[in-house]
Amino acid sequence: MEMNKKIQEKFAALFGEGGATYAASGRINLIGEHTDYNGGYVFPGAIDKGILARIKPNGTDKVRLFSVDYNERSEFGLAEQDKPSQAWACYVFGVCRETLKRGGKVAGFDAVFAGDVPLGAGLSSSAALESVFAFAINEMNGNGLDKFELAKIGQSTEHNYCGVKCGIMDQFASCFGKAGSLIRLNCKTLEYKYFPFNPKGYRLLLIDSCVKHELASSAYNKRRASCENAAAAIRKNHPEVEFLSDAKRVWLDEVRDNIPEEDFLRAEYVIGEVQRVLDVCDALERDDYETVGEMMYQTHFGLSRLYEVSCDELDFLNKLARRMDVTGSRVMGGGFGGCTINLVKNELYDDFVKAAREQFTARFGHEPKFYDVVVSDGARKLPANA
Numbered sequence: 368m369e370m371n372k373k374i375q376e377k378f379a380a381l382f383g384e385g386g387a388t389y390a391a392s393g394r395i396n397l398i399g400e401h402t403d404y405n406g407g408y409v410f411p412g413a414i415d416k417g418i419l420a421r422i423k424p425n426g427t428d429k430v431r432l433f434s435v436d437y438n439e440r441s442e443f444g445l446a447e448q449d450k451p452s453q454a455w456a457c458y459v460f461g462v463c464r465e466t467l468k469r470g471g472k473v474a475g476f477d478a479v480f481a482g483d484v485p486l487g488a489g490l491s492s493s494a495a496l497e498s499v500f501a502f503a504i505n506e507m508n509g510n511g512l513d514k515f516e517l518a519k520i521g522q523s524t525e526h527n528y529c530g531v532k533c534g535i536m537d538q539f540a541s542c543f544g545k546a547g548s549l550i551r552l553n554c555k556t557l558e559y560k561y562f563p564f565n566p567k568g569y570r571l572l573l574i575d576s577c578v579k580h581e582l583a584s585s586a587y588n589k590r591r592a593s594c595e596n597a598a599a600a601i602r603k604n605h606p607e608v609e610f611l612s613d614a615k616r617v618w619l620d621e622v623r624d625n626i627p628e629e630d631f632l633r634a635e636y637v638i639g640e641v642q643r644v645l646d647v648c649d650a651l652e653r654d655d656y657e658t659v660g661e662m663m664y665q666t667h668f669g670l671s672r673l674y675e676v677s678c679d680e681l682d683f684l685n686k687l688a689r690r691m692d693v694t695g696s697r698v699m700g701g702g703f704g705g706c707t708i709n710l711v712k713n714e715l716y717d718d719f720v721k722a723a724r725e726q727f728t729a730r731f732g733h734e735p736k737f738y739d740v741v742v743s744d745g746a747r748k749l750p751a752n753a
């Protein structure tokens with residue numbers, strides 16, 4: 368385990384002996400995009416790419432960090448005014464602060480960490496970073512917070528220290544992930560169910576457009592505000608609507624003239640997407656992957672035309688998938704760049720990869736990246752001898 372060795376050596380060099388190693392993962396999401404902050408369903412799983420951190424209490428009230436990937440140090444105290452200057456360190460700082468706000472203890476510690484989640488690919492490297500520290504701090508200090516609290520610590524870190532008003536999906540997947548299973552989560556009630564995912568005859572493939580849009584977080588927050596605006600308009604007629612996911616499609620039509628067209632289109636997408644997650648779960652129980660795939664294409668259409676979080680590169684990959692009879696394909700995660708997730712028949716896999724590489728490169732002048740998905744465990748402490 369290459370990455371583990373690297374952090375152990377660096378830890379020994381910077382901070383000396385001892386410490387324990389913790390891991391947390393990035394995530395995929397089969398379907399249910401931009402539904403989490405609308406109280407709807409999501410269907411994610413943790414992946415075999417994540418963050419490893421070696422950590423040890425240092426007997427002070429300071430945190431000393433080293434990021435292997437940025438090759439940078441950061442040191443900060445634990446009071447609100449001690450926010451570090453490096454963006455990457457703010458994630459760890461936020462996790463410390465949010466743990467304290469929940470009554471947890473946070474003793475000073477030293478840590479070295481490294482990751483292999485591609486940045487900006489929509490695979491939630493930030494959730495992996497938050498979860499690994501939320502989990503480790505909870506264990507080291509004997510705080511006894513449950514996994515939902517740990518996920519919420521990560522989510523509040525995004526809200527309060529990183530400027531993204533995200534939902535709970537990424538941190539949930541990173542904390543609750545289980546090898547071989549996807550998890551359907553109802554983001555309103557927080558009920559969840561594991562679905563073993565091993566489609567016979569198909570593979571899940573991620574294609575990374577390697578496009579990252581700078582303004583993604585403000586565009587994301589704007590989408591959320593549109594949904595809240597639409598939900599508030601519907602609530603005037605139907606007080607039972609707490610979240611947009613509670614609304615029926617016809618209720619949205621009733622308020623069409625009262626809200627901006629843009630908000631209407633965003634809400635139209637979300638209401639459709641909530642239903643698609645349930646349809647996909649039913650289809651999976653029948654091993655009906657054609658329906659799963661068709662729903663993925665519908666999601667892509669909605670994300671591209673109604674929610675407007677796709678881009679030329681992702682639409683290109685999606686169209687190519689359709690042309691080649693790939694079973695399902697769609698932009699995954701928050702959007703504005705990143706990956707498509709594709710459900711591909713085994714016999715088509717090699718041809719699709721080859722065509723995507725050649726045609727994407729010819730059109731955009733850079734190669735996309737390809738990742739095979741392995742659904743894996745979430746946040747955990749590694750055994751001492753790992």
Ligand code: GLA
Nearest residue numbers: 400401533534535536700701
């Ligand atoms: C990002 C957010 C999640 C979720 C997705 C879109 O990954 O962090 O909370 O909203 O976008 O489904």
